[in-house]
Amino acid sequence: MEKIKISKDEVTHVAHLARLEFGEAETEKFTAQLNGILRYMDKLNEVDTNGVEPVTHAIARKNAFREDAVNASLPPEASLANAPESRGGCFLVPKVIE
Template sequence: MNGVCFMALTREEVEHIAQLARLALTEDEKEMFRSQLSAILSYAERLQELDTDAIPPTAHAVDVQGVMRDDVVHPSLPRDAALANAPQAQDGFVIVPTVLEEHA
């Protein structure tokens, strides 16, 4: 692994990524991902060997162009069908915990 630095993530960094990803992790998972993600990122460091300053990035390998269609009304998913998989629904709405707090 000449010229490759070892990317050691800290526990705080793992917790920060988990927070960004909205993932509740157990203490064991945090430690496991800290070491595994460090190893994978170290492996990925070898990309830095390549000079890519003049190389454009590829987002899609095959040419993909924006596609326009006529603005025609199509049948859409009925509300009952759309809600059939919701963990909690009532009167045509999805139930979630309070999102907005009341401020005095």
């Protein structure tokens, strides 16, 4: 039996964090696939990374500043044009509080 890296309950929890939801069969399938993928990642433990600086960008630019000047931006109508629902110049969403 191969080691379980992530349980079905954890898959459901991570899905909640990611704002996703799965049915029973999908949860089963994802749990099996994610375990396979995460087991493969264990390969990285073979590498000694003591004292190695993490690289998050291969070509890291620092402080890409620009002048603090007002530039053209999208007009509100264009920004709202793709919204599933909007009203009065605002994005409309389902009720957040009772």
